[in-house]
Amino acid sequence: MKAASDLLVIADLCMCEYTDHGHCGVLDGCGNVVNDATIELYGRIAVSQAKAGADMIAPSGMMDGQIAYIRFALDEAGFQDVPIMAYSAKFYSAYYGPFRDVACSAPGKGDRAGYQMPCGNRREAMREIDMDVAEGCDIIMVKPAGPYLDIIREAADSYNLPIAAYQVSGEYAMMKAAAANGWIDEDRVMMESLLAIKRAGADIIITYYAKEAARKLRERR
């Protein structure tokens, strides 16, 4: 915050990078995630992030009722003006692989299929978004981006809220690897991948290419 006071700081809110089991919440004796105990902790984390200076909170854990609870916790603590960007449509995707390896956040046992969405289910994605909107989120996120352009388009057509799309590590890594092998023109493919996400209806794109793309866009002006 202090180092970049002119930048907006968005804090990812989850527990998987801090738990020894790598799951996004509290586990019971059988290794299942306990939803309500988890969102109570999410509320406390959100408040501490806001106190530390986060301009926006982005809960990524996919627990039921998390948006409503975090909104309540933030409001109670006097952070009514801190918006929530909801990872509403976060699919159970193989494209997260490179990030997980770097962050060492792969679950030790089990997987996240219980709380992330099956990638073939468009209607469930729309239902999840419906719930987050009803619970008071300010921005809807779809993740990953490139393989889910239809979801981005449908969300953009269905809601009067900004849509964020997350171009994840696997999407980035594939382009990087292909470019390193001389198979694609990296600049053009990067810009085309981002333009496609924008065309699908995204207002905000989160991407590992942010700096390179910003530089390219500046050159064009």
Ligand SMILES: [Zn+2]
């Ligand atoms: Zn997580």
